[in-house]
Amino acid sequence: MLEITDVKKTFHASTPNEVRALQGVSLSLERGSFVCVIGTNGSGKSTLLNAVAGAFLVDSGRIELDGADITRWPEHRRAKLIGRVFQDPFSGTAPSMTIAENLALAARRGQRRGLNWALTPGRRGKLRDRVAAMGLNLEDRLNNPIGTLSGGQRQSLTLLMAGLMKPSLLLLDEHTAALDPKSADQVIRLTQEFISRDHLTTLMVTHSMQQAAFLGDRVIMMDRGQIAFDISGQAKRRLRPEDLLSRFEDLRRANQLDESAAEMLRAQYV
Amino acid sequence: MTLLIGSLTVGLMLSLLAFGILISYRVVAFEDLTVDGSFTLGGATAAMLIVSGADPLVATLCGALTGATAGAVTATLHAHFGINRLLSGILVMTALYSVNLRVMGKSNIPLPSQKTLMNFANQLAARLFAERTVLHVAGWEASPRDVCGLALMSLVAAGFGLVLFAFFRTNLGLAMQAIGDNSRMIRALGVNVERMMIVALFISNGLIGLSGALMAQYQGFADVQMGIGMLVWGVASVILGESLVGTKKIGFLLTGAVMGSVLFRLLVAIALRWGLNPNDLKLITAAFVFAALVLPKFVSGGSRLVRRERRA
Numbered sequence: 029m030l031e032i033t034d035v036k037k038t039f040h041a042s043t044p045n046e047v048r049a050l051q052g053v054s055l056s057l058e059r060g061s062f063v064c065v066i067g068t069n070g071s072g073k074s075t076l077l078n079a080v081a082g083a084f085l086v087d088s089g090r091i092e093l094d095g096a097d098i099t100r101w102p103e104h105r106r107a108k109l110i111g112r113v114f115q116d117p118f119s120g121t122a123p124s125m126t127i128a129e130n131l132a133l134a135a136r137r138g139q140r141r142g143l144n145w146a147l148t149p150g151r152r153g154k155l156r157d158r159v160a161a162m163g164l165n166l167e168d169r170l171n172n173p174i175g176t177l178s179g180g181q182r183q184s185l186t187l188l189m190a191g192l193m194k195p196s197l198l199l200l201d202e203h204t205a206a207l208d209p210k211s212a213d214q215v216i217r218l219t220q221e222f223i224s225r226d227h228l229t230t231l232m233v234t235h236s237m238q239q240a241a242f243l244g245d246r247v248i249m250m251d252r253g254q255i256a257f258d259i260s261g262q263a264k265r266r267l268r269p270e271d272l273l274s275r276f277e278d279l280r281r282a283n284q285l286d287e288s289a290a291e292m293l294r295a296q297y298v
Numbered sequence: 299m300t301l302l303i304g305s306l307t308v309g310l311m312l313s314l315l316a317f318g319i320l321i322s323y324r325v326v327a328f329e330d331l332t333v334d335g336s337f338t339l340g341g342a343t344a345a346m347l348i349v350s351g352a353d354p355l356v357a358t359l360c361g362a363l364t365g366a367t368a369g370a371v372t373a374t375l376h377a378h379f380g381i382n383r384l385l386s387g388i389l390v391m392t393a394l395y396s397v398n399l400r401v402m403g404k405s406n407i408p409l410p411s412q413k414t415l416m417n418f419a420n421q422l423a424a425r426l427f428a429e430r431t432v433l434h435v436a437g438w439e440a441s442p443r444d445v446c447g448l449a450l451m452s453l454v455a456a457g458f459g460l461v462l463f464a465f466f467r468t469n470l471g472l473a474m475q476a477i478g479d480n481s482r483m484i485r486a487l488g489v490n491v492e493r494m495m496i497v498a499l500f501i502s503n504g505l506i507g508l509s510g511a512l513m514a515q516y517q518g519f520a521d522v523q524m525g526i527g528m529l530v531w532g533v534a535s536v537i538l539g540e541s542l543v544g545t546k547k548i549g550f551l552l553t554g555a556v557m558g559s560v561l562f563r564l565l566v567a568i569a570l571r572w573g574l575n576p577n578d579l580k581l582i583t584a585a586f587v588f589a590a591l592v593l594p595k596f597v598s599g600g601s602r603l604v605r606r607e608r609r610a
Binding site: 081104107123124125134137142145147 | 484486
């Protein structure tokens, strides 16, 4: 399904600001799997998602999706296969366009956009049903500009838009991080609903140990541009947030040790 | 009366320019500086073709097409060579000055009205009002030719307005609107933003070239300087129109562009009538745009606040 092989990416190469964001990441996702990605800030988890989405091209390695080698595809071409929700609730919708228009845009994700009407009565009806099914009472506000809605409502609609055309891969980039707890719960509930109904293959970056422990069927933790561990199957089902926290702690200690050891070596030999 | 009809006609003619500016500046948010050049290019092309004996309608359409091409070049410089938008526009605008001189062969081409689209107005007047040389419109005297010119121009402006309105309700038009609103989102939905910019500027400068071609025929000559200040003129019309309609819906914005263009032309005509030195016109126009951009922030103390609240 999604096959990432030894992907590397360095930003600002050979400058003082050089960041080796991905240092040889390999990951394989089966069809229908729901994978949570956790890690500290700067561990490369969002970079990994952006590499798959095509926000930049990787330096080396290979990314395959649905049997196609998409490593060199530009971002807009990958959109045919990939639905995305961003962290910023304002990134996923066009504020001065109406709810119906935003959904109509999503209904043509990755397809040719020609000179036929975007919102025929038939399509409007279908979109209305999808909005009504979310249970947010937005179905009577289809002609309101989306900018008049709250962050939580906008993020819910972005989620609906990303999943509308059943993408081969759904990418969620900390999509509840900027929301208040109540909206975040609601968006998570919808996320589960959409994923389980359409069996969407999902890669979700999250900062919440709760979400990582209780959602999905697999957790991977990124650390310094690499995958530090990968838990699935029975072990994932037994996983509790505290286990993940202690793993974080372990990693932090290991990193500290590494650094002090490196420091010591530098002091002795340089 | 002649002054009023003339202002209305020119205002409607320049509303095509305002449509163009609306598309580049508002719909896809591309600060396009090609305008002054493509307006002249449209006029120059049409004039050159008319003088060499082409049908005025064909000449006008060719004027629109050359303008459109200039816009596409600007967008291509930005999209494929990564040149800054403003600089792309400046490059094309500067190059067009020479191109326009080449097209015309000299800096000014006079156009006899029998050969231009104005002849349609003459014929229509002759057919409708036969021998009458003076019409009475609401108690005012007016020449049949001017009235017919105004009627035809109203049809043209309304026609293009409707076509654009329909276009913005298609899948392609909707995606184009999303570029100016949230380009990150529309890219994630699979739109090639660069290619869409090229299409948008093609349409935008096509309308601007068309406006230039009509203008040259109306005023009876094409001049290599005729485009100077047209960009700011169009921006003024669009801003004025926006404040008249007060919403961001595309149908209203299009209507507003026509209203703004006509109103602005009327204001200028009145100012000139009151003794404004024509040489000061560009200065006044620029000052007007400045005021229109800055004043709302002071007056309501809120237009910025309102926008911020809406985002949050």
